[in-house]
Amino acid sequence: MGGRFPALALAITGYIVSIPIYCDSGFIILNSIRKHLVKTHKASPVFLSTVLGTALYATHTLVPPTPGPLAAAAANLQISDHLPLVMLSGMAVSVVAVVVGFLWGLYSQRYEVKEGQFERKVFPDQPEKQRQVGFFVSFLPVLAPILLITVSGLVGKGEDxxxxxxxxxxxxxxxxxxxxACCWPLISKSPRGGLEVYMTKGLEAGGKIALIVGCGGAFGLVLRASDFSQLLTSNELLVGFGLFLPFLMGAIIKTSEGMATVALITSSALIEPLLPLLGLDSVTGRMLALLACGGGSMTVAHVNDSFFWVIAEFSGMDTMTALKSITIATFLQGISVLITVQILGWWLL
Structure with missing residues (x-):
C-alpha cells in the first residue's frame, strides 16, 4: 500500500492471517502493527481496531482451514472432498463481510479512546533480538496449507x-x-529461550482451540441425536426458511454462548439432517448452508465473546465503545453474508 492506506493494508493483512489461525491470536499478533499505524498516521484507534477485527472475523468464520469452517465442512456437512471450492467461495463471500466491516469502521471514527488506557499484557514478551526474514519465508506457513489443499482437490482421487x-x-x-514445518526458518536462529516462548504460546492457544472445537462438535452431535431436529422438521414454516434457517441457528447459538466456532460446528451439525427438506442436499447446497451457518456464527460478538474483549482491551476501548463499534459491525457483517448467500442461492440452486 506504500504507507498511504493503513486501514486498507490492515484489512488485507487480517483477511489473510485469519485463514489458518484463530482470530483472537491474529489480533494479538497484529496489534503491534495496528498501534504503530495509529501513531504514524494519527489514525483513530477505534477505526483501525474495527477494521482489523472484522477482517480477521470474516475469514475466521467462513474459510477453511480455520478450525470452525473446516470441522463443519468435513465432519458435519460432509463436503471434505470439495474443500478447494469451499475455500474459494468462503474467501469470496468474506470479502463482502470485510468491506462492510471497513465501512462501519469509517463511521466508528467518531468514537474516541485513549490508546492503551485499558491495555494489558496477556502473553510473555518476545525475545528482544530476532533475525530478519524475507516476506516469502514469513508468508510460507500460511501459503503452503492453502496451496496443498487446493492442489489436492484439483488432482482428485485415483491418480498414481x-x-x-x-x-x-x-x-x-x-x-x-x-x-x-515451514515455520522452522523463522525460529531456527532465534535467541536462546526464544523457542521455549514460541512453544509455550502455541500450546496455550492450541489447547484452547482443541477444547473448543471438540466440545462444540460433541455438543452439536448431542443436539442432533435429540428430538431437536425432529421438532424442526415437523414445523413446515421453519423448513420453508431455506438458507435463512442455518443462518438463524448459527446466530441464536452464537449470540447466546459467545464462541463463533462452537456456533458454526453446532449449527452445521443440526442443519445437516434437514438439508433434503430445505432443498440443499447437493454439493452446492451444502456449501451455501455452510456459508449461511458461518454468517450466523458471526452474529453478533458482544460481552460473552473472548474476541470482543481482546479487541476492546488491546485497543483501549471501554465496553460501551466496543459495543457501538465491534458488536454492530459484526451484526452488519452477518446480515451482509446472509444477503450474499441468498443471492448465490437464487443463482446457483
Whole structure:
C-alpha cells in the first residue's frame, strides 16, 4: 500500500492471517502493527481496531482451514472432498463481510479512546533480538496449507505416482503439518529461550482451540441425536426458511454462548439432517448452508465473546465503545453474508 492506506493494508493483512489461525491470536499478533499505524498516521484507534477485527472475523468464520469452517465442512456437512471450492467461495463471500466491516469502521471514527488506557499484557514478551526474514519465508506457513489443499482437490482421487503424494499432503491435517514445518526458518536462529516462548504460546492457544472445537462438535452431535431436529422438521414454516434457517441457528447459538466456532460446528451439525427438506442436499447446497451457518456464527460478538474483549482491551476501548463499534459491525457483517448467500442461492440452486 506504500504507507498511504493503513486501514486498507490492515484489512488485507487480517483477511489473510485469519485463514489458518484463530482470530483472537491474529489480533494479538497484529496489534503491534495496528498501534504503530495509529501513531504514524494519527489514525483513530477505534477505526483501525474495527477494521482489523472484522477482517480477521470474516475469514475466521467462513474459510477453511480455520478450525470452525473446516470441522463443519468435513465432519458435519460432509463436503471434505470439495474443500478447494469451499475455500474459494468462503474467501469470496468474506470479502463482502470485510468491506462492510471497513465501512462501519469509517463511521466508528467518531468514537474516541485513549490508546492503551485499558491495555494489558496477556502473553510473555518476545525475545528482544530476532533475525530478519524475507516476506516469502514469513508468508510460507500460511501459503503452503492453502496451496496443498487446493492442489489436492484439483488432482482428485485415483491418480498414481506423485499425484498420490499431493493428495496425501493435501489432506487438511497433513497440510497444516507442512505449514508448521515451514515455520522452522523463522525460529531456527532465534535467541536462546526464544523457542521455549514460541512453544509455550502455541500450546496455550492450541489447547484452547482443541477444547473448543471438540466440545462444540460433541455438543452439536448431542443436539442432533435429540428430538431437536425432529421438532424442526415437523414445523413446515421453519423448513420453508431455506438458507435463512442455518443462518438463524448459527446466530441464536452464537449470540447466546459467545464462541463463533462452537456456533458454526453446532449449527452445521443440526442443519445437516434437514438439508433434503430445505432443498440443499447437493454439493452446492451444502456449501451455501455452510456459508449461511458461518454468517450466523458471526452474529453478533458482544460481552460473552473472548474476541470482543481482546479487541476492546488491546485497543483501549471501554465496553460501551466496543459495543457501538465491534458488536454492530459484526451484526452488519452477518446480515451482509446472509444477503450474499441468498443471492448465490437464487443463482446457483
Amino acid at each position: 505416482g506423485i499425484w498420490q503424494w499431493l493428495v496425501f499432503f493435501g489432506q487438511p491435517a497433513n497440510a497444516l503439518l507442512v505449514g508448521l
